[in-house]
Amino acid sequence: MTKKSNKAKQPPQLLRGMKDILPADQAAWLWLRQVVKDMAESYGFKRLDTPIMEAESLFSRTIGESSDIVNKEMFTFTDRGGGKVSLRPENTASFARAYIEHGFVNQPQPVKLYYFGPQFRYDRPQAGRYRQFFQFGFESFGDKNPVNDAQMIQLAHALLSYELKLPISLQVNSIGDKECRPNYIKTLTEYYKSRKNALCENCRERLPVNPLRLLDCKEKDCQELASGAPQIVDHLCEECRDHFVLLLEYLDELEIGYELNPRLVRGLDYYTKTVFEIWPADDPNGSQSALGGGGRYDDLIELLGGHSVPAVGFAVGAERIINQLAKVKIDPPAVPAPEVFLAQLGEKGRKRSLKLFEEMRRGGIRVMECLSKESIKAQLEVANRLNCVFSLILGQKEIMDDTVLIRDMENGIQEVVDFTKVIPEIKKRLEKYRTKHVKLDNNVPADQEQNKEEQKNE
Ligand code: HAM
Numbered sequence: 289m290t291k292k293s294n295k296a297k298q299p300p301q302l303l304r305g306m307k308d309i310l311p312a313d314q315a316a317w318l319w320l321r322q323v324v325k326d327m328a329e330s331y332g333f334k335r336l337d338t339p340i341m342e343a344e345s346l347f348s349r350t351i352g353e354s355s356d357i358v359n360k361e362m363f364t365f366t367d368r369g370g371g372k373v374s375l376r377p378e379n380t381a382s383f384a385r386a387y388i389e390h391g392f393v394n395q396p397q398p399v400k401l402y403y404f405g406p407q408f409r410y411d412r413p414q415a416g417r418y419r420q421f422f423q424f425g426f427e428s429f430g431d432k433n434p435v436n437d438a439q440m441i442q443l444a445h446a447l448l449s450y451e452l453k454l455p456i457s458l459q460v461n462s463i464g465d466k467e468c469r470p471n472y473i474k475t476l477t478e479y480y481k482s483r484k485n486a487l488c489e490n491c492r493e494r495l496p497v498n499p500l501r502l503l504d505c506k507e508k509d510c511q512e513l514a515s516g517a518p519q520i521v522d523h524l525c526e527e528c529r530d531h532f533v534l535l536l537e538y539l540d541e542l543e544i545g546y547e548l549n550p551r552l553v554r555g556l557d558y559y560t561k562t563v564f565e566i567w568p569a570d571d572p573n574g575s576q577s578a579l580g581g582g583g584r585y586d587d588l589i590e591l592l593g594g595h596s597v598p599a600v601g602f603a604v605g606a607e608r609i610i611n612q613l614a615k616v617k618i619d620p621p622a623v624p625a626p627e628v629f630l631a632q633l634g635e636k637g638r639k640r641s642l643k644l645f646e647e648m649r650r651g652g653i654r655v656m657e658c659l660s661k662e663s664i665k666a667q668l669e670v671a672n673r674l675n676c677v678f679s680l681i682l683g684q685k686e687i688m689d690d691t692v693l694i695r696d697m698e699n700g701i702q703e704v705v706d707f708t709k710v711i712p713e714i715k716k717r718l719e720k721y722r723t724k725h726v727k728l729d730n731n732v733p734a735d736q737e738q739n740k741e742e743q744k745n746e
Pocket of ligand 1: 377378379380409411416417418419420421423425426427555556577578579580581582583600601602603604605606607608
């Protein structure tokens with residue numbers, strides 16, 4: 289046998305850095321999607337879905353030619369028409385494109401939009417770092433007031449900390465704007481130039497291209513240098529300083545704890561003024577394992593050829609949230625279990641069950657079946673395992689008599705009912721069962737409750 293045919297027989301495997309979301313993990317994902325949707329609706333954000341592929345230039349122009357994302361991490365290729373396209377490494381640039389393309393500028397501002405979708409970065413795979421990962425994010429276009437920055441942080445905080453109960457640490461900084469940043473960059477470059485020999489190779493190369501990024505280098509020597517570097521907050525122009533001070537006042541008012549982090553610069557070029565990240569609380573790796581990040585990007589729409597439209601937003605890595613929930617042992621809420629089990633015998637029973645199942649489902653009954661099992665005993669074992677309240681049995685006799693056997697799974701009592709009456713009958717019984725159990729759950733003994741009911745009716 290040749291080497292080639294051996295290879296052809298190997299089962300296919302996931303691409304490196306890609307991940308299947310297995311059925312066992314779906315409860316947490318569904319919960320996260322639901323929380324994001326509910327929060328978006330509460331805060332007045334509308335959903336926008338953009339394609340996973342865009343022109344490469346959209347990302348290189350906005351995220352920055354010198355950024356790691358554009359330089360090293362994009363899935364870029366030439367399509368059959370000769371166009372240079374990329375799988376989106378993030379969603380903000382696509383939203384800015386869509387904002388311009390669909391004339392959102394003519395709608396009442398701010399235009400508040402959100403997403404939940406896959407992103408692609410050719411990153412070195414490791415824990416919490418994938419080549420396809422999901423982000424959810426919120427973007428608000430058209431208002432420059434720092435109250436919008438505060439509300440974004442409030443939303444991120446409420447979603448992660450209050451709704452999902454994750455312990456988090458909020459890092460904030462301001463990186464100024466095109467007025468004040470160039471001067472700061474000059475000061476920062478001078479600082480680093482005179483200490484160039486102490487820098488790691490990567491930082492030495494980066495210094496003339498993107499000196500800001502030297503501040504968040506993870507090498508020990510570079511970190512030491514960064515802690516003594518001039519801080520941008522001391523070099524902000526009046527407008528940026530006022531903006532930042534107001535933002536911090538809003539956060540204080542909201543009683544949201546934050547850490548002022550002068551080395552937080554973010555890895556994307558489009559930011560102006562506010563930047564923030566959300567880290568797992570007590571994580572020494574900080575920005576390496578950030579749960580989310582964002583900030584203001586007042587020049588992005590104009591950069592892409594639109595009007596001058598200020599904007600602010602953030603994105604969160606869904607896998608990192610799912611991993612973190614598991615790490616701190618937070619379970620998603622339990623999904624409602626089936627209440628009724630449908631058991632059948634023989635071909636005729638199976639045909640009837642198939643139809644009855646859908647009719648019950650349409651009637652709002654949470655029903656489960658096991659059409660592939662033959663014996664009633666084996667099926668009732670499944671019903672028991674699922675903790676179903678009732679089982680409906682369609683045996684040979686029931687098929688002949690046009691009836692169904694209702695079995696109370698708690699006490700094993702069985703009763704025959706007409707096939708045509710089974711749905712209203714089971715609904716009635718479920719109603720009774722639920723009322724009894726709600727009372728029991730509330731710690732009120734059922735008979736005491738019943739006495740009260742009877743007294744009320746007299
Ligand atoms: P980002 O910081 O590049 O910002 O990504 C946001 C979050 O996506 C990160 O904090 C992290 O949780 C997650 N993430 C990033 N890369 C990976 C990866 N390779 N594997 C798993 N998760 C990852 C942005 O993307 C900006 N668009 C955020 C933004 C929105 N700024 C303004 N609006």
